[in-house]
Amino acid sequence: AQKITQTQPGMFVQEKEAVTLDCTYDTSDPSYGLFWYKQPSSGEMIFLIYQGSYDQQNATEGRYSLNFQKARKSANLVISASQLGDSAMYFCAMRGWYSSASKIIFGSGTRLSIRP
Amino acid sequence: DAGVIQSPRHEVTEMGQEVTLRCKLISGHNSLFWYRQTMMRGLELLIYFNNNVPIDDSGMPEDRFSAKMPNASFSTLKIQPSEPRDSAVYFCASSSSRDSNNEQFFGPGTRLTVL
Numbered sequence: 593a594q595k596i597t598q599t600q601p602g603m604f605v606q607e608k609e610a611v612t613l614d615c616t617y618d619t620s621d622p623s624y625g626l627f628w629y630k631q632p633s634s635g636e637m638i639f640l641i642y643q644g645s646y647d648q649q650n651a652t653e654g655r656y657s658l659n660f661q662k663a664r665k666s667a668n669l670v671i672s673a674s675q676l677g678d679s680a681m682y683f684c685a686m687r688g689w690y691s692s693a694s695k696i697i698f699g700s701g702t703r704l705s706i707r708p
Numbered sequence: 709d710a711g712v713i714q715s716p717r718h719e720v721t722e723m724g725q726e727v728t729l730r731c732k733l734i735s736g737h738n739s740l741f742w743y744r745q746t747m748m749r750g751l752e753l754l755i756y757f758n759n760n761v762p763i764d765d766s767g768m769p770e771d772r773f774s775a776k777m778p779n780a781s782f783s784t785l786k787i788q789p790s791e792p793r794d795s796a797v798y799f800c801a802s803s804s805s806r807d808s809n810n811e812q813f814f815g816p817g818t819r820l821t822v823l
Contacts, residue, residue, distance in 0.1 A: 625809060635797060637814035644809075683751065687810060695741075695764060696812055698751045 594619045596686050596699035604705050605674050612659070613669040613682050613702050621688030626667040627696065628658065631681040640682075643667060671704075679706045710734075712815035714800050720821045726788040729818045731800030733781050740783050741812060742775055743799040751799075757783065758805070769794075790822045 713732040801812040
């Protein structure tokens, strides 16, 4: 069975500070992928970043980076220099390449609020 | 590319009525996913298709829900009869098995309210 856990239902961060959103996962698949999505108040789901389980380096996309610790089964999202527009729900997600075909499972999300 | 297209964007209906939600995949994508999002239950996968074939429908709540892919680029999710507890935002997403990340691209969602 696969599982994604996001333990922070909500976070408040001061603008321009860095923020880390926690995500832990559980899977029996030897190969898997980890995703982060952003959902602003307008409702759309926006893909942010992807990490493959065999990637040697942590993924980065602009201000987003993924702190991947395979032994600890964690895939935390780090947002550097936070901006007011970063206020949104953030979802961690996972796909097991062998067990679940194209299916991606999502965590319960973390609501991030950036204070000016 | 226009992205994943969903219609309608908003639907308000009365209990007992039939509701049909529509989704057009991104051209070239071969996997299609229907999700439901509520405050109480978060984001739930209802069903997904690969190459027009339903692969996993274990998330479909009950027989009142049905989904089809009449062709490679289009899908419908039907609720008949609808109930107030079906009120939610329904997302459609598509992906391509040729994409090494298999990233899912989401549509804007349909906000359904059943009175």
